[in-house]
Amino acid sequence: MHYIKKLLSMALLLTITACSNQSTTTNTEGENQNTQSSVQELQLYKSAIIALNNNELDKAEQLFITMSERQPNIAGSWANLALISIKKTDLTQAEVYAKTALAKNPNMPQALNLSGYLAQKKGEINKAKSYYLKAISHKSDYALAHYNVALLFDIYLQDIAKAIEHYQFYLAYSEQKDENTENWLEGLKATMAANNT
Structure with a gap:
């Protein structure tokens, strides 16, 4: 974790330095807030993934909900919420989350794969096949x-x-x-x- 923060800080410092060399005016307060926000978002994401990998589904769900509220147009949070719902055997909720993920990014392979799984569970085999093949066409x-x-x-x-x-x-x-x-x-x-x- 310390290594990631250090690497991220160095990358951000280089970016800020490069930007300040191109312009005579700087907005260090805004840049510091953006840097802090990026680090917080990265930490939130990392915590959510760790919770999901540890099968701490309620914790992971809350973290991904927070992420989806902060950045509602990012498909990844919605796809992970769909996966969590599948693991909790709440396929109706999983379908809602998967559809939301695809609305945000219709070509997201993970959301397409999850949608295929959900279609297969409903007995919609050709629809499932279509989702799986579309996922493969993008990845x-x-x-x-x-x-x-x-x-x-x-x-x-x-x-x-x-x-x-x-x-x-x-x-x-x-x-x-x-x-x-x-x-x-x-x-x-x-x-x-x-x-x-």
Whole structure:
């Protein structure tokens, strides 16, 4: 934390110095307030993410609500509120938050992926597929969206070739090894090969 503050302070100091060299008038009071506000926003965000990662859902929810009140046009807070609502199994509220996130940023991959998950839960498989594929079109290395659409192709749509393709992308882009999916993928490949002979 200390390192982040120090780095942020140095970056802001360099920015302020560069700006002051370009103009003979300075507004140090306004700049100090902006710097302090930025540091506070960064700390609030960090606290919210830590709470979410620690599964402290009520705390994370309150922090993200505060962020959404301070910066209502930032889609990330709304997407995180949708995720928290999903974790709390309040899918109706999750859908409201996901829609708000997409209203703020219609191309946000995380909000699209969450919307796909919510559509899938409601049995709207083609709508879910559309959301997942749109998420991937905006972030081609989005492992979770590849996994989710692979499941749709595999389980619901019975398109094994496309399922294999997206499972492979998921495994390639995933930050952790997933032996279960690797084994499942090998089984799908064997089934597909047997059906093609």
